[in-house]
Amino acid sequence: MTEQISLNRFRRGFIFGLGVAAVIFFIWHTKGQPSWCAPSAPSWLPWAQPEEHCVREWISALGGWAAVAVAIPTIGFLAKQLRDADRFHRQTVAMTLERNLTLAKRMTRRCGNERRRIDRIKLNLSKMNAVAGAAGSSTILSPETAKMVLKLIENFEETDLDDFEAITFVGATYLRSARKALAGIQKIADSASKANGGRTISGRELKRVDSAVMRASSHLKRLDDHAKEYLKKWDVA
Template sequence: MRDLFEKYVPFIAVAVFLGAIGVAYIGPRATYQILCAGADSCIREWVGALSGWAAAIGALYTINAMLLIQRQNVDIQLHPSMTIAKKVRQKCINNKRKIQNLSERFSSEGPMLIELTKAELSDLRKLVRGFGEDDVDRFEEIEYISPTYLRSLRIALVKAQKITEKSIMSPTRLIPRKGIVVDTDYNTVRKAVMRAAEHNTRLREASERFLSRWESRGLDDPTEE
């Protein structure tokens, strides 16, 4: 609606103004009787009135142009923030499956010994890398989320990764391999996965709130072509 207003208001104003002049030109006598009945200085009064209307139309067009410029400036300022928010939201969507897979393996309270698959080890590495990227820090500066929590989560995930990357004798295959989580380390890895799930939800909700605030302003999303 706002786009239509910005696009067509100047043309409508000019059309109305020219139409009034045309009516007056085609029927000057009838126009005089209708508009100037009982007036001693008709021309002066109508010139003054038309000047006022012309000034109002000009002011309306100027205000409209200023609002358009302001909107463009807001678009430019928010463009980087919108891009980061979209990246973080997509990252959280991708993280959800990895976290669900790991959460299923650590659903029971320990301590116990488990062997992670290569796919689960890969998921854990990707979580460490994903939560460690700069766009997460930049988004948390835009939409304030406790940086202390993110730092502690990163420490917990790195610790869990180190545990799972150690080559330990597999009790089932009788060979050293990665992905063995012994009973003494089980709860450490389990807590890291649970914290990743909590913070992933927190980040996704924050990014969706930020994006919805943008959309509620009725502005075009500068990240979409």
């Protein structure tokens, strides 16, 4: 509504200036040289022509005032446009910052939850490694542990991680590498979660599961550190 009013004022000013110029041109064209022309007067410079103040000079002088009449609403309109653009920019920056801060807070909570899940997985894997022994014999991956691994894989596919890494440079390959490692053990965990009493896995498969979980844990620690640093930067607890 306000922008429409400013635009109407600009149009009225332009039409007014154009109308003034048109009236002057009409008078000059129909009535010839107006009576307000002053007679010629000798110039104060001996080599110059006599001065004459007539239609050309009047139009030239009045044209400047007409330009001012047109320019004033134009300047006001442009100034308002600049103020509106600056306000819109400030609002956009504030909204973006609020979104990023909310995302960083959510990332710290998610990292905490996932790292606690990983601690439970690690505890179970350490027991499995103890059973397998140094020879790396086969052992049982329980359905409970397998389900926790599957939940970890699922949560690592959430877009929040990508969104957060888009605003803070965590590293171009860490998340992709962790996802790839977790995807490599998904079939193992899926079959173990569905088997009654778990699934027997080889020592090699156990190492793959252990390695993927450790890689996920390292990246979560990295994400948590970056999220806390981002919140600290903006003095947000």
